[in-house]
Amino acid sequence: MQQLPLVSIITTYYNSVQLGDFVRSSMSCLLNQTYANIEFICVNDGSTDSTLEDLEYFSKQDPRIKIYTKENQKYAQYSKAFGQDKASGDFIFLFDHDDLIDRDTIEKCLDTFSQFPELDIVTAMIKTESTLGKLKYISNLDQYIENTSQFSFRKISGKEAIKNTVGKYDTHIRGLYRKEIFKSHSFRFTEPLLNADEIVERMIFENARFIGSCDAVYTHFIHPDSSAKLPSVKKIDIVRTDVLLRNLFKEKKMYEDRKSIFELTAYRNFVNGLKAYHFFFKNLTLEELSFQKKRLLQSYSELDKKNIVSQFSGIAKLYNSILLSNFFLISFYYKYKK
Template sequence: MSDQLILDICTNMQALPLISIITTYYNSVQLGDFVRSSMNCLLNQTYSNIEFICVNDGSTDPTLDDLEYFAKQDSRIKIYTKENQRYAQYSKAYGQDKATGEFIFLFDHDDLIDLDTIEKCYQTFLAHPELDIVSPIVITKFTDGKIKNTHNIYQSDLKKFEFKKFTGSQIMKDTVGRYDNHIRGLYRKNVFKSHSYRFTEPLLNGDEIVERLILEEARFVGSCDAVYTHYIHSDSSSKLISPKKIDFVRTDYLLRKLFQEKGIYDNRHPIFEFTAYKNLVNAIKIFHHFSKDMSAEEYSKQMIRLQGSYVELDKKTVISQFKGFAKVYNAFLLSSFSLLFTFYKYKK
């Protein structure tokens, strides 16, 4: 290779903005050898000027050893080990703090991206400078290879790719009650860091609140034809029954107030309230499953959460979405918290 060619390559790399890819790892080897699978797609990206922010969230398996193995081979890898704080929001916030790139990409350790995903996202920014977030096509798959759905920001059959662009505020509106969109994007640094994932209280799904606040900061969100493959693992910690899932009712409580403050609750409040009702029922079931093992303090805390969720629930709107016997049945259950709580204590 000639000296001039080497100089041209170095000059080109310097011209490219630095992109940070944040990946959090917790017992990733034990859960599925995810350090190696993630590194195989990240380190071989066609876009070269990347820093890999790898947050080892207090793993007790060989995750750190695997990360160090790859770091010896690629100086772009930066490993940060922190104490596990039981909630993923803190490891995401840690990576958020450490990222220095002009653009930032958040990546789940058990997912995959095509080798040109980062490059295509960046090229879309160049073609559409008004964008603050660029999302690749998100394909959600089960581990057996079956596709659950495909999103070009919003769900799409993707027979032919079309560039899509929406305001961040519109996308946020379409998350009231449920996510009608799915974004795994490359963010401008100022937008990604506008709200910390270190939310004011620990919640299993506290990142859903932060994610929405960040979306609101984006002028426009656009798409590109790169691919992010999101996997659903039936044995993942997010799928396992856990008392932390009672957090969902607290998140609904906070989101309802947030959406009301933003003036975006009313148009989709039937969707929101129906989802909140389902989350409340599931939380009550989980509470009964784990209540015998709870300390007095934890028992009281969770009871307050459940009761607060019931009080704030728009029960009239929920009941109106049922028909026939189901309407009578659910109206009866919702007539008092004590009845709802006791019913699901004994119902199998």
């Protein structure tokens, strides 16, 4: 009898109990998957609350749970990379501790692989909503739908998937990867960044022949008090990410078709970076200030200012034209603008 493929589900935990009792909520949907041949790779990222104790409680109930504790390195990319290294399954699923999936998600993803063997990634539909239950959107790979009953199978190439993320994500993927695809690029990346995973996942997409969808549901929650939403000097990392992504997209000849989308987004991120720089100015050392200022200067110098200004009209066009004319002018403006 042929053995069923092993699936690795990687979940990283950092103070998950303190943030919302996420160990219990995540385990309620993971341990009750209708597909059984799963190893649960649980990375405790240096939690200081009772996260580890909660994980150990569940591991006593289910031997499929494997707990790894590592020192917190301040960036989620390192805990994801740690789990990436430990995963031994034929297929790998990356799961956020504060999200939920249907009980049959893994089973449906694997069934889709069986039906379409050319696929390297299968994603569930993604339902994104606030913690108050307000629906933001439902996506079916590269298509927005009004409700999950509107599901229809979608398939695109890995290169199409990257192209549809230039500037903003018009491709949404949270699903099951073939092991060799998921491990083709390390989440450690080459430098620590708040959103380094956005760069890594795009490079992973490129190695996929095709990406398909299934009718399982992955519910992603937007938390207003998450580290990604709270004010932080790390917001300047997003500015740095845009610099790297622009080069990546140009290198892969994916930039020109969506240049206007990319540049307007990069401009908004640059402005938010400036605001963060001035907000935390008094809390930074001279070395940190110099480092972050260099990043902002590089971002400013690489913005396609002509393209950005062309997307405005009337007073807004004049206003942004003046602001973009000089780095020190726009920096001074956002230093004092309330």
